[in-house]
Amino acid sequence: MELNAVKTSYARWAPVYDKTFGAITNVGRRTAVDYINEQGAEKVLEVGVGTGLALPNYRSDLRVTGIDFSEDMLAKARAKAKTLDLNHVQDLRQMDARNLDFPDALFDVVAAMHIISVVPEPERVMAEMVRVCKPGGRLVITNHFARETGLLARIERLTAPFANLLGWHSDFEITTVLKQPELKVIEKKSLPPMGMMTFLVLQKSE
Template identity: 65%
Template sequence: MELKAVQSSYARWAPIYDRTFGAVTNAGRRRVVNYITRRGGSVLEVGVGTGLSLPHYGADLRVTGIDFSTEMLAKAETRVAEMDLANVAGLRQMDARDLDFPDASFDTVAAMHVLSVVPEPQKVMAEIARVLKPGGEVVISNHFKSTQGVLASLEKISAPFANVLGWHSDFEIGTILGEETLSLKEQESLPPFGMMTFLVLKKARQN
């Protein structure tokens, strides 16, 4: 998707996101946050959106969230303030293709339902790998293209409307598995109806 399309799409969705896409993606979000909370340490959430995940991280984590949409971030900031989430280290407006953090800054990076939204997802994955510490993990939930059945047919029909919907329904999983510094550690299907996939990618430790 083009950046302007992402901006306009999420400006439209921000007021109702929590009750629509937020509800559909709840299982994936909870799975990712529970996994990360067991790991501990510092966390970067790429595409934090309205901050739906933030209240569920463990209190001992240090969570930084970024998003390109100022409308989404405003809602996340309100959530943090109202719930007094002391483990949220910061929320910043940022392009995920050019992360403003030094190399090896975070123990874990979360990417929940964002990789099929961003322009140039391969570049985003390269940036995620760069800011991840050696031995760290990228924890992902996302919808990926189905190869058969009713879902595959629906994805084909909706694919031309990506800019309106705000995400690519026909997004290929291989798009994010090509980052050479990351290896696949876990993969499982998630509700609803196996539409979402949970992934853990691990960054190699330095010798």
């Protein structure tokens, strides 16, 4: 997607996100946060934090930073953190995931839930996520990746030209996130509904 389209598309999504796309993707966020909570991690970066639906579920002793390009989505996340008194949420900042304003190797875990098929230049975002992750740290990703065969694969290919309108790429290839030489796949599994989402854990080399 183009960055301008991200802004306009997610300004439209923000008021209804939690009860629509956000509601049907809860399993992905829950799986990712449960996994992160089990790690001996301290500092977590959530890239594309959106309306902050995952924020209440992190362990209260973690230090969680969230970034998102959309001010409209971030406003919802900030409201949640305040209303629910989420003290583990350290910072919620407006930022382009292609240029993360953090030093190298700052975070133990970098999470990206339902975002990697949304951002412009996903390979560049992956490189940034690797850069800010500590050696031996983990990238935790949930996303929809393109299917190769069947009716759903055909639907994905048909809707692909409408990415800027929809707010994501429906035919996004998993190989795009597996290109970084410093990463190895630790875990990969399909998630409901209908195996549409994939949970992926990648470890940065030491």
